[in-house]
Amino acid sequence: MPRFFRDEGVLSGIVHITGKDAEHIRVLRLRPGETFTICDGKGKDYICRLLNKKEHGFEAEVIDSAPSRGEPTIHCTVYTAFPKGDKAETIIQKSVEQGAARIVFFLSLRCVSRPDRKDVSKKLERWQRISEEAAKQSERGKIPEVHVLESFETAIAEASKAEMPLFFYEGDTDYSIKQALSSKSRYATVSVVTGPEGGFEPDEVMKAREHGMLISGMGKRILRCETAPLCALAAVMFHTDNL
Amino acid sequence: MPRFFRDEGVLSGIVHITGKDAEHIRVLRLRPGETFTICDGKGKDYICRLLNKKEHGFEAEVIDSAPSRGEPTIHCTVYTAFPKGDKAETIIQKSVEQGAARIVFFLSLRCVSRPDRKDVSKKLERWQRISEEAAKQSERGKIPEVHVLESFETAIAEASKAEMPLFFYEGDTDYSIKQALSSKSRYATVSVVTGPEGGFEPDEVMKAREHGMLISGMGKRILRCETAPLCALAAVMFHTDNL
Numbered sequence: 309m310p311r312f313f314r315d316e317g318v319l320s321g322i323v324h325i326t327g328k329d330a331e332h333i334r335v336l337r338l339r340p341g342e343t344f345t346i347c348d349g350k351g352k353d354y355i356c357r358l359l360n361k362k363e364h365g366f367e368a369e370v371i372d373s374a375p376s377r378g379e380p381t382i383h384c385t386v387y388t389a390f391p392k393g394d395k396a397e398t399i400i401q402k403s404v405e406q407g408a409a410r411i412v413f414f415l416s417l418r419c420v421s422r423p424d425r426k427d428v429s430k431k432l433e434r435w436q437r438i439s440e441e442a443a444k445q446s447e448r449g450k451i452p453e454v455h456v457l458e459s460f461e462t463a464i465a466e467a468s469k470a471e472m473p474l475f476f477y478e479g480d481t482d483y484s485i486k487q488a489l490s491s492k493s494r495y496a497t498v499s500v501v502t503g504p505e506g507g508f509e510p511d512e513v514m515k516a517r518e519h520g521m522l523i524s525g526m527g528k529r530i531l532r533c534e535t536a537p538l539c540a541l542a543a544v545m546f547h548t549d550n551l
Numbered sequence: 552m553p554r555f556f557r558d559e560g561v562l563s564g565i566v567h568i569t570g571k572d573a574e575h576i577r578v579l580r581l582r583p584g585e586t587f588t589i590c591d592g593k594g595k596d597y598i599c600r601l602l603n604k605k606e607h608g609f610e611a612e613v614i615d616s617a618p619s620r621g622e623p624t625i626h627c628t629v630y631t632a633f634p635k636g637d638k639a640e641t642i643i644q645k646s647v648e649q650g651a652a653r654i655v656f657f658l659s660l661r662c663v664s665r666p667d668r669k670d671v672s673k674k675l676e677r678w679q680r681i682s683e684e685a686a687k688q689s690e691r692g693k694i695p696e697v698h699v700l701e702s703f704e705t706a707i708a709e710a711s712k713a714e715m716p717l718f719f720y721e722g723d724t725d726y727s728i729k730q731a732l733s734s735k736s737r738y739a740t741v742s743v744v745t746g747p748e749g750g751f752e753p754d755e756v757m758k759a760r761e762h763g764m765l766i767s768g769m770g771k772r773i774l775r776c777e778t779a780p781l782c783a784l785a786a787v788m789f790h791t792d793n794l
Contacts, residue, residue, distance in 0.1 A: 377771045378771050378772045378773075380770070401775075402775075402778050402781075405772060405773075405774050405775060405778050406772070406774070406778070406782060407770065407772060445773065445775070446772040446773045446774065446775075447771070447772060447773050448772060484792075484794065485789070485794055486789060486792065486794065526794055527623070527650065527788060527793055527794045528620045528621050528690070529621045529648060529649070529650060529689040529690055529691065530621075530648075530688065530689045530690050531648050531649070531689065532644075532645075532648060532688070532689075535645050535648050535649070538645075538781065538782075538785070539649060539781075539785045539794070542781070542782045542785035542786055542789070543785055543786070543789040543794055545770060546728070546729060546785070546786040546789055546790070547789070549727075549729065550770055551727065551728055551729065551769055551770045551782070551786055
């Protein structure tokens with residue numbers, strides 16, 4: 309079912325669809341009588357039936373409301389060192405599909421891609437749109453926010469506050485993601501931290517450990533920097549019964 | 552460590568590197584004394600030290616051999632309905648990284664992409680190269696084969712022979728991938744079957760069920776056709792302690 313995000317408080321009765329959502333309805337060629345979902349982006353879905361075309365958009369009728377089904381029971385933030393090229397976009401799209409709550413990019417020592425502030429603000433706008441598109445398509449109840457943190461230290465300070473703070477390092481495969489996820493019986497927040505193309509520096513791993521992050525591996529295969537966060541996220545969702 | 556696949560039986564003493572592997576050594580600017588791995592593609596690694604440049608390549612010395620660490624303990628085949636565009640390449644690359652044993656594409660009713668035989672044989676060559684590159688990069692011990700099956704029926708007949716035959720259908724989320732994977736205590740072979748952009752037809756799901764496949768869902772979010780097989784594979788590897 310087509311899905312739009314609009315935060316306008318509680319919806320009921322007749323609603324007016326204008327702007328880019330109206331444009332989307334036109335592109336999808338929805339006809340009167342067909343249904344679509346308006347999600348408030350806070351976890352609530354309103355099922356609507358399209359009524360008439362109006363001068364600046366469409367009229368629709370709210371016929372039902374329910375909590376969004378697509379939100380996982382766990383709040384997982386994906387922290388990834390800036391990757392090269394358009395890999396950030398892949399990471400955002402697939403993380404949103406797989407249920408991430410937030411996606412954060414940060415600079416680490418071996419990052420090949422080192423965008424400046426101007427680059428970043430332009431990219432962030434585009435990245436947030438990708439998140440919204442993926443949230444619509446995958447039927448999420450919230451649009452995950454995309455953030456950029458300027459240093460490894462800031463990222464670790466934030467990531468380590470999660471109840472299950474995971475830091476992936478290919479040099480350390482003795483402690484697996486399964487062992488880490490099973491080391492506590494209950495947690496509501498998870499961080500998944502993964503490195504850039506060249507991996508983390510040992511010094512960065514030490515800092516993460518000092519901050520209380522659980523340093524773990526992800527099997528004996530070397531995963532690309534854009535594969536690692538998605539594989540870890542799938543494991544987190546599987547382990548917490550969200551898959 | 553740089554990694555090449557060469558199947559020439561047991562290696563020992565001095566070996567000669569020619570052709571594309573020699574070219575690769577030149578591109579990587581490996582110097583005498585530096586080490587690299589020759590894998591026989593059957594699960595055995597030979598650690599080699601580069602000696603001298605020769606007229607048509609390089610000489611190297613085998614200094615150690617060991618079973619390849621990158622092979623999972625489980626034989627998982629990924630069956631995916633032909634996706635549009637270059638998504639097949641993404642699926643191959645990331646499935647190999649995540650430990651798939653084979654990748655099989657097949658035609659299903661709602662496939663938008665319906666390549667003809669000539670297209671397929673050209674693509675297969677390219678796809679097999681992508682698999683080899685991903686196997687090198689991720690340090691696999693074998694190069695997963697990429698196959699194409701012409702019908703849904705053939706794919707299901709083959710996939711259903713696995714000890715854990717998983718068929719993913721977004722219309723049926725009552726039985727989760729976790730329930731399916733936990734329904735047997737031991738299995739050595741797994742199939743993961745996922746659909747095209749528009750999903751499977753109910754009739755196809757019925758056929759899969761008749762063949763004994765376990766029809767299961769993957770959470771409450773709608774995954775893109777290229778995300779679903781990778782998410783399922785991560786779950787299989789996690790569940791079987793290969794992550």
